Amino acid sequence: MAVKFRIAIIDPSQILRAGLETSLSQISGKFQILWSFSSLSHYSSFADEIDPDIIIVNPALFDPSGAETIKSILSNTEDTRIIAFSYTHTSDILIRQFDSVISIYDTPAEIALKIEKTAGSLSSDSDKKYQKQSGHPESYDLSDRELEVLVSVAKGCTNKEIAGIHNISVHTVISHRKNIVRKTGIKSVSGLTVYALLNGLIEQ
Amino acid sequence: MVYYCKSEDMREFYSGNEKMSTLVNGSYMIIKILSRLGIKPGFGESSVNEVCYANSVSAKIFLAICNIADFNQYKPEMDSFSKSETADLVRYLRLSHNEFMNKDIPSIELCVSKITSSAGANPKHSKILQHFFEEYRDELESHFTYEDKTVFPYVTGILSGKREKGYSIEKFEENHSNIEAKLSDLKNILLKYLPAGYPHDVVYDLLSRLYLLEEEFENHARVEDFLLVPLVAHLENSIKSINHGS
Known part of the structure; x- marks a missing residue:
């Protein structure tokens, strides 16, 4: 499963926050705008409770001299990529501190691409993080035998044929099929075929 | 104030003396039944009997449909049903079919096409989903067409005293296929196995429509199985006994 990037936006303009959020969610299901803040202090009051993968922030909110690093202002962000969302000129010394820069004149596709590229350097770490988090009970995954039976069902084989192919009894086939239905929640043969196709177990 | 609780033993079925507004407040799915029977809103403090009478709808049929939908043991x-009330029931079922095929399914179809044509979608996956939905839609179409073209005309015949040979409502009951299974499969596929990249707002919109329609289909099948079939079987028997008597 593809990893979703959890994004926080910090910008004083509600219109721009909403616009960015809409454009990103329309263009790809990969981006989840989970948090939206109007100011740095608004962000700071929640910083301990949230863990975004990416923060998109208006650089004009920081001191242009870059005297205080943005990482220290946006606390708790060791693993977080920080992207500048700029609509005016920003000093080089400040801009260098960001992982990437997007502009209000970029198209949604350009913005999405930049975010993905920036986040790409992080995805291997976060893959691990999400695998750990998504640990669901083992018993809900289909066993190898159940997967084999599922593929045969999706190909349109009868229980008797499946028993012959895999050298098991019809009774065993039925019990595998019951478990497949219980685990997936999918009862019809065409529904199971969709499952097999979506998961790349069979080709069309 | 009367409170309805669907799952416990001490059950009181809906009755004609209750306020119509109380009935709807207790179970909002009744709105669909009211709408199909052409009962107009603005109930005030009127009872179910009064509202049905004012709208020229049989209160008995209305209550039977509501009770079957909400109480398993009803x-x-x-x-107690007259022939004209059975005719009302057939009209209600026909209207339900019409609403399913011309309103609910098209709005679900629109959601499916929005999802499968979205920018982030994998065209291969989209084709699979689209195909599954279209297959299901065709199945539904033939299920309802069979009832509209064969079962209901047979019932209308019985009501006018003519019994078509070689068919009985028992045959319908035996072959009455389950139309919710694939709907529930589609629901689970979207809920559990939809690959990333689809617009989540449309997916959730579609899911809530599927949950509602599944419930509608279940109620609809129960009305056919537990009201229409026994009513028609009862009429079949009464025709038989008249024929024997003469």
Whole structure:
């Protein structure tokens, strides 16, 4: 499963926050705008409770001299990529501190691409993080035998044929099929075929 | 104030003396039944009987449909329904079919096409989903067409005293296929196995429509199985006994 990037936006303009959020969610299901803040202090009051993968922030909110690093202002962000969302000129010394820069004149596709590229350097770490988090009970995954039976069902084989192919009894086939239905929640043969196709177990 | 609780033993079925507004407040799915029967809103403090009478709808049929939808243990009394009330029931079922095929399914179809044509979608996956939905839609179409073209005309015949040979409502009951199974499969596929990249707002919109329609289909099948079938079987028997008597 593809990893979703959890994004926080910090910008004083509600219109721009909403616009960015809409454009990103329309263009790809990969981006989840989970948090939206109007100011740095608004962000700071929640910083301990949230863990975004990416923060998109208006650089004009920081001191242009870059005297205080943005990482220290946006606390708790060791693993977080920080992207500048700029609509005016920003000093080089400040801009260098960001992982990437997007502009209000970029198209949604350009913005999405930049975010993905920036986040790409992080995805291997976060893959691990999400695998750990998504640990669901083992018993809900289909066993190898159940997967084999599922593929045969999706190909349109009868229980008797499946028993012959895999050298098991019809009774065993039925019990595998019951478990497949219980685990997936999918009862019809065409529904199971969709499952097999979506998961790349069979080709069309 | 009367409170309805669907799952417990001490059950009181809906009755004609209750306020219509109380009934709807207790179970909002009744709105669909009101709408199909052409009962107009603005109930005030009127009872179910009064509202039905004012709208020229049989209160008995209305209550039977509501009770079957909401109470598993409800059994209608077959003797108490007149032929014109059975005709009302057939009209209600026809209207339900019409609403499913011309309103609910098209709006679901629109959601499915929005999802499968979205920018982030994998065209291969989209084709699979689209195909599954279209297959299901065709199945539904033939299920409802069979009832509209064969079963209901047979019932209308019985009501006018003519019994078509070689068919009985028992045959319908035996072959009455389950139309919710694939709907529930589609629901689970979207809920559990939809690959990333689809617009989540449309997916959730579609899911809530599927949940509602699944419930509608279940209620619809129960009305056919537990009201229409026994009513028609009762009429078949009464025709038989008249024929024997003469």
